[in-house]
Amino acid sequence: MDELIRLNNCLLFLTSYYISDISTGDGSKLTEEAWNGRPNCNVDRRSSWLAQGRPPKQDSLLWQQFVKRCYLDRGQRLKSPLGKWLQCSIGWIWFYDAVGISLWSRINVGWLRNEHVADTNLLSFVKTGSPCDTIPALLEPVSIYVKGHMVVLTGSAPLLYQSLPAYTSFLSYLQGFPEEKWCYSNISLSDDGYFFI
Numbered sequence: 001m002d003e004l005i006r007l008n009n010c011l012l013f014l015t016s017y018y019i020s021d022i023s024t025g026d027g028s029k030l031t032e033e034a035w036n037g038r039p040n041c042n043v044d045r046r047s048s049w050l051a052q053g054r055p056p057k058q059d060s061l062l063w064q065q066f067v068k069r070c071y072l073d074r075g076q077r078l079k080s081p082l083g084k085w086l087q088c089s090i091g092w093i094w095f096y097d098a099v100g101i102s103l104w105s106r107i108n109v110g111w112l113r114n115e116h117v118a119d120t121n122l123l124s125f126v127k128t129g130s131p132c133d134t135i136p137a138l139l140e141p142v143s144i145y146v147k148g149h150m151v152v153l154t155g156s157a158p159l160l161y162q163s164l165p166a167y168t169s170f171l172s173y174l175q176g177f178p179e180e181k182w183c184y185s186n187i188s189l190s191d192d193g194y195f196f197i
Contacts, residue, residue, distance in 0.1 A: 003062060006055070006059045006062055006063075007059075007062065007063060007066055009052060009055050009059060010037065010055050010059055010060065010062075010063040012049075012050055012052035013037070013039060013052045013053070013054060013055055014033075014034055014037070014038075014039055014040050015039050015040045015049050016034070016040050019071065019078070019082065020082055020085075021040055021042070022034035022040065023078060023082060023143070023155075024143045024154045024155030025042075025094075025096075025140070025141060025142040025143035025153070025154060025155035025156040025157060026081075026155035026156060026157045027078070027081050027082025027083055027084075027085075027155070027157060028077060028078060028081045028082075028155065029075075029076045029077050029078060029154075029155070030067065030071065030072060030076040030078065031143055031145070031154065032076075032145060032154075033145060034067070035064065035067070035076055037054070037055065037060040037063065041093075041144065041145065041146060042092065042093060042094055042142075042143050042144060083157075084157050084158060084159070085140075085141055085157055085158070085159045086159070087159065088141045088159070092106070092141050093105050093106055093107075094106075094141070094142045094143065094144050094151075094153075095139035095140060095141055095142060096123075096139065096140045096141075096142040096153060096156045097136040097138075097139055098138075098140065098156075099136065099138070100136060101116050102114065102115065102116060102125070102136075103116070103123075103125040103129075103142070103144070103151060103153060104129075104132075104135060104136075104139055105129055110131060110132070110133070111131070111132050111135050112129025112130060112131055112132070113129055113130050113131075113132045114126055114127070114128075114129040114130075114151060115130075117150055123152065123153035124147070124150045124151070124152050124153075125150060125151045125152075125153070126149065126150065126151070127146065127148075127149050127150055127151050138158070140156040140157060140158050140159070141156065141157075141159070142154075142155065142156040143155050143156075171184070174187075
């Protein structure tokens, strides 16, 4: 039980709920920040997050052992890559415009556009963005890390846009999952599930 508490303190310090919070934007690797025990700079959860101090070194080592054993393959590659984004986490900050080759950051009062730094091999952008009133139509969520006066993109993947079926009742929603029939085959619903009988 003590180990679980120590691991949870590490997650709280990283401000992360999900594996997607600590993986690169393309869902293939663990971020350097997560591996090295630095708070997540891709999601802004300061207003709703418990303040957690930096874990002791031995807890950080336990975190690395746990993550390596459970989630990582060679290097920092995930054993099971995450694939395309279904949706962005609330508070996700960084987005990439592949057409205009620009990085965008979402802030409380709008959007900032971060210019590309052309003289680098990496997808690097200036750290300080310029306010913009309009944004590109297709922005991809990305993960970044800060390197001096630059922001470096570490991975991106487009959102998987799905057209969701329209359900007329709670039961029709459940029946939309035929592989889970065992879950609802013996349930009798009256008032569309307001009361279970």
